[in-house]
Amino acid sequence: MEFTKTPGWLDWYADPSKPRFQLPAGAVDAHCHVFGPGAQFPFAPERKYTPCDASKEQLFALRDHLGFARNVIVQATCHGADNSALIDALQSSGGKARGVVTVRRGISNDELQRMHAAGVRGVRFNFVKRLVDFTPKDELQEIAARIAKLGWHVVIYFEAADLPELWDFFTALPTTVVVDHMGRPDVGKPVDGPEFQLFLRFMGENANVWSKLSCPERLSLTGPRALDGERNAYRDVVPFARRVMDEFPDRVLWGTDWPHPNLKDHMPDDGLLVDFIPHIAPTPELQRKLLVSNPMRLYWPEEC
Numbered sequence: 001m002e003f004t005k006t007p008g009w010l011d012w013y014a015d016p017s018k019p020r021f022q023l024p025a026g027a028v029d030a031h032c033h034v035f036g037p038g039a040q041f042p043f044a045p046e047r048k049y050t051p052c053d054a055s056k057e058q059l060f061a062l063r064d065h066l067g068f069a070r071n072v073i074v075q076a077t078c079h080g081a082d083n084s085a086l087i088d089a090l091q092s093s094g095g096k097a098r099g100v101v102t103v104r105r106g107i108s109n110d111e112l113q114r115m116h117a118a119g120v121r122g123v124r125f126n127f128v129k130r131l132v133d134f135t136p137k138d139e140l141q142e143i144a145a146r147i148a149k150l151g152w153h154v155v156i157y158f159e160a161a162d163l164p165e166l167w168d169f170f171t172a173l174p175t176t177v178v179v180d181h182m183g184r185p186d187v188g189k190p191v192d193g194p195e196f197q198l199f200l201r202f203m204g205e206n207a208n209v210w211s212k213l214s215c216p217e218r219l220s221l222t223g224p225r226a227l228d229g230e231r232n233a234y235r236d237v238v239p240f241a242r243r244v245m246d247e248f249p250d251r252v253l254w255g256t257d258w259p260h261p262n263l264k265d266h267m268p269d270d271g272l273l274v275d276f277i278p279h280i281a282p283t284p285e286l287q288r289k290l291l292v293s294n295p296m297r298l299y300w301p302e303e304c
């Protein structure tokens with residue numbers, strides 16, 4: 001099948017620099033995606049965007065180039081609930097990738113078991129309206145109860161402004177809950193303002209809630225961009241990520257978000273994005289938690 005990219009689509013950065021920051025041994029890129037390739041793994045009819053291809057080979061090459069040891073591949077919404085590209089990537093990774101899928105309530109127990117054997121350890125619930133159609137809460141609750149039995153967790157993606165109305169649903173989930181991209185704070189607002197304080201309270205009051213300190217390139221309003229050798233990028237995001245890192249060092253993860261779906265302003269150099277990490281995790285101990293021990297506990301507990 002032939003696909004035409006969404007107009008204005010930005011392709012991933014083809015020739016990333018080598019990070020100056022040396023990742024600790026065993027570092028996990030805990031949020032990345034594969035797109036297709038569309039000719040082999042068609043994009044879903046219900047998708048809200050059509051991306052460029054971003055194959056498993058290209059993802060694994062980036063992993064090695066940046067110095068990561070492992071990946072957590074998260075189902076991208078352009079593939080809907082067809083997880084074939086993701087499962088194929090997990091099965092080709094030689095055990096170096098685990099996955100987070102999107103499923104509907106009709107999924108069979110056998111299919112869940114097959115996914116588990118391939119390395120799936122979570123499901124993603126998405127509440128970002130530009131990315132997905134609404135799924136009834138009772139369907140999500142049913143899925144959460146089923147995957148809890150497998151020891152999986154729930155990854156949630158939402159905008160900061162929607163946290164109040166989603167609070168009761170989130171706090172009733174029976175699993176570990178991992179928030180994508182810090183719940184997308186508006187970094188133009190103060191870190192001590194009511195919106196981000198609510199997010200910190202969400203984590204503070206619920207010991208099962210974790211957060212990815214990812215996507216400064218998505219959240220930043222004033223940059224500078226991770227391009228042209230800039231090793232001190234996205235300074236306006238740093239206080240937000242630092243606060244979560246400082247308060248909850250044992251419940252944070254980091255990921256590149258490669259291949260960076262739906263960026264509108266620029267595509268970051270992934271090598272320079274890795275150089276962002278020491279600004280939010282300034283000590284070797286915090287870096288080890290963020291990049292190694294926390295993701296290993298969640299995704300490869302049998303090795304811990």
Ligand SMILES: O=C(O)c1cc(C(=O)O)oc(=O)c1
Nearest residue numbers: 075076077078131180261262
């Ligand atoms: O903000 C986004 O556009 C976005 C989209 C997706 C996806 O389409 O799955 O995943 C992400 O992590 C972020």
